[in-house]
Amino acid sequence: MGYYVSVESGVKLYVEDINPKGSKPIVFLHGWPLSHKQFEYQFDVLPAMGYRCIGIDWRGFGKSDKPMSGYNYNRLADDIRTVVGVLQLNNFTLVGHSTGGAIAIRYTSRYNGYGVSKLILVDAAAPIGFTTETANSLLTQALNDRPKMMREVTETFFFQFITGPFSEWFIQLGLQAAGWSTAAIIITLRDEKLYADLQKIIAPTLIVHGVHDKVIPFAQAEELNQKIRNSQLVPFHYSGHGPFWEERDKFNQLLRQFIG
Template identity: 80%
Template sequence: MGYFVTVESGVKLNVEDLNPEGTKTIVFLHGWPLSHKQFEYQFDVLPFMGYRCIGIDWRGFGKSDKPVSGYTFDRLADDIRAVVDELQLDNFTLVGHSTGGAIAIRYMSRHNSYGVSNLVLIDAAAPIGFSAETAARFLNQALNDRPKMMQEVTDNFFFQYITSSFSEWFFQLGLQAAGWSTSAIIITLRDEQLYADLKKVHVPTLIVHGVHDKVIPFAQAQELNQQIKNSQLVPFHYSGHGPFWEEREKFNQLLREFIG
């Protein structure tokens, strides 16, 4: 089931809601500059095991509206709260990948973990995101040759081999975003930090991170594990930045075990 949820005047988010009758709910937040479709290999499986799976395209990405403003972690977290309120969600597991992990952490801090029973962080861009050097390179590409930027993202994302067909599919996911939202998130990842937020995460937290991640170093997952109480870190030894795809069977099983 797909529909749009209004999060503020003139801005609607695209929401995919699979198996609304499921007994346990999982809300997925994608990474930059992709969409909820990056979790295809979770949505193919988990709803048929009784889980309600909700994928949200952030503003500016996927099929959501693409306003020129609102790309701070605060606003993005508020957008998620608006969806949670609209769908009357409670006792759900919040899963965030990369920048989606940063948004999830800000949601936990800013909205006092509202409705969330468990948190899963996948190669989260936290407590920091891009270095000034990386941000400058991506920003220059985003503003002048966005397909080149997306090709670099694709090339650095995976540790395991991907086919040319899969690469093209992944590449096109990133180009669904607007150029201005793609650029705005680069600046947010450069300028915002989440150190203060980590102390406000109190629910059981699973940290998943590919040891070969070239985008967000594995050391950042170790730091999250140290700073977030009641957290556990599970390294994925055959993954880069996308363990939900590269080791999807292991990831899906781990997620099910963690949710219980």
């Protein structure tokens, strides 16, 4: 079922709640500039195994409202906290991919891991996001030819071959976002750092990262593993930035094993 949750006056987030009677809730935070639909190949499988899967489109992306402001990690984490409160979630697994991983880290740090029993970081954009050079290039593209930018993002996203139809579907996920929110998150990824947050993470943490990631280097996953206590790193040897699709069977099985 899908519904909207108000996170502040005039701003509602879209939430997809699959198998709401499932015994083990998993909250999924997508990457930039996509939506919860990027996890389609988890939602196809995990709810049938008894898990409750909750996909949240952050503000400015997917089906959520697209205000002109609020695209920093604190505000985005606050939005997630509001959704968690409204849904009365507790003892849930928080999964964050790429920028969603950065938001998950800030949520865990800012709210002392409220409700989070386990944390899964997938090719997380942390402790840093984009280099200044990369960010400025993407920013120029986003503000002048966003469809071309999205096509180039898709081309660097995956290590394995993707079909033309899949590529077009993926591009359209990114184009659902507003241009201004797409640009604002690029700036956040360039300017905000998460070093101080890492020592505050206390939940058992699984770090998943594609060895061939051209978006967020694998070395950053190794750094996260060093700085987050009670963490484990599992490299995906046949993936770039999207192991949730490129090695989806392995990914889904690993999630099940880690969550229990």
